Amino acid sequence: MNPIALSNLDLALAAGLVLVHAALSLALSLGLGRQLIIAVSRMVIQLALLGLVLQFLFETVSPWLTLLAALVMIGFAGHEAVARIGRKFRGAWGHGIGTVSVLVAAMLIISYALTTQIQPDPWYHPRYAIPLLGMVLGNTLTGVSLGLNTLTATAARERVAIEAQLALGATIWRAMRPTLREAMRSGLIPIINAMVATGLIAIPGMMTGQILAGASPETAIRYQMLVMFMIAGGTGIGVFAAVYAGTWRLTDARHRLRLDRLAEARTD
């Protein structure tokens, strides 16, 4: 079965739905008109550019261009992962921890999936590597962002309790254990909730896209399961790496809590 091609008119009709959103914003004085226009414009422009880039990558099938595209995506993901954290690490560490965590998680998961399960020829074929990377990155950065945000916020909030344990001779890892656990949980709970809801409450976009494009439900479901496993694994590795690296940076060799390494809290 071939997919039903969408014309520009079809897309324009669908875009009309955004007008409902805009009308509601106007009627309720939500003040979201500007943000809505920016969001819609960004989405259209980003997807159009992505289409051009993917078309080019699929035609060239170059390992270096695929790697370059992957690194650019990871760089943006690392930036987004720390952009919404209330108290960021000072200096290069802020972006460094987010980017390296996402990089390690994404590269491990994608390489594993491409070389052992999907096995396209060549294994780095961008038709498989880039979309899968996008799926893994989108979820990993959410987990990393939540994990780091909880880590820094909880360490600042619980400073007196953490230092009370340090003053009694506890190691920093013992004193930070509840904080670490809370940060890990907050980073991992969204993917656990997503897995519980998948197929029952929500039909994932990727699976819907495959079915609309003509794939059998069985194939679409197998790919969806694979992607969910990859996302869960990637999020786990990313959150673990980010929370531990963040804790390492929030402390020092003398087992002290170093909140001075965090920037001031955002006030917005």
Add this chain to the structure above:
Amino acid sequence: MSLRLRGLTARGLAPFDFELGSGECVAVMGPSGSGKSVLLRAIADLDPNEGTAALDGEDRAAMTGPDWRRRIGYLAPVPGWWADRVGAHFPDREAARPIIEALGFETGAFDWPVARLSTGEGQRLALARMLVGAPKALLLDEPTGAVDEASRDAVEVLLKARLASGVPILIVTHDSEQARRLAKRALKIDKGAVHEGHP
């Protein structure tokens, strides 16, 4: 047991040398924000600092932070709690019992929820929690800042017993009477500069 500091300096605190003899109490005095807490936290190695510190000839740099802090008992002005019940902060209740009783508590206090402690009760229980570990020197930051007169007297009796057994004490206090009762020497801090004097 003696505490020796050489060139100790931390954020906003000018470098200074100081020696606290066995069983000696020195009051740390000065206006709010002058650096008294910074000084105690620097000795406890809870904040980045420079200089050397040694307890009974044992150099701080030769041991880990936790090892040093097990020897040096630091009491913060605001007590911190990491469990819901008081008892969870006292792994060795048998060792803690005589101390909390000396501070006016009954053993039922172990079952109290931390959230219901008054500021003064919290301060005294935090002091007891620290004393259970039998540290070789004490750094106390306003240990009786929020306690009533009877409780303050109980705390001082306990501290005098520690002094008598040779434990040196550095105590931050705004109460000049208390400083005179416990200490013969004082460290006066003003805008980060440390001077020796009398309480």
